[in-house]
Amino acid sequence: DTGVSQDPRHKITKRGQNVTFRCDPISEHNRLYWYRQTLGQGPEFLTYFQNEAQLEKSRLLSDRFSAERPKGSFSTLEIQRTEQGDSAMYLCASSAAPGPTVETQYFGPGTRLLVL
């Protein structure tokens, strides 16, 4: 399967712990996005990369959150000192967009985080 994959699919952690999620985009997709989705809401943008450069970050991305895409391939999203409000589905998407042209984003299955 050559779709977007995310690991782990589920994560339960205690408040105050650090967690890290991984996203493997579709091969050769240059753009990678992170979104967060809480129950009953649509996904909310967190950040995105063009190759290894992090081009945009949402206000939702507090200083406890950090994302990397070191070689322009897979990406990691780390949450430090987790809070109960961080409980959500974290979605990754990728696309192949050479510039400001119409793009289709392909989403992974998400990582569901529960902070106790």
Next chain:
Amino acid sequence: DAKTTQPNSMESNEEEPVHLPCNHSTISGTDYIHWYRQLPSQGPEYVIHGLTSNVNNRMASLAIAEDRKSSTLILHRATLRDAAVYYCILRYYGGSQGNLIFGKGTKLSVKP
């Protein structure tokens, strides 16, 4: 990106057509209309997009009003697998912003 308004929920019978409306009265001339859907326990998936003309693909059809202030996603024969939340999203491609802005979408239920 301009905002969209969709009904919270809709019901359909299996094998009947479904028309999912979306209002976007503040759309600008360069905004594309995208539809994504999210099946239960999955990430969103692309359905269709258009700018001014009606569009058809293997999944659905997109009918765009002449003034572009509204659009309708048409599923020609709903199946149980089409039960999902459908999101109508406007997207401007002229700037550096890359993300999609999702609303709450329309939850479509399909009855057998």
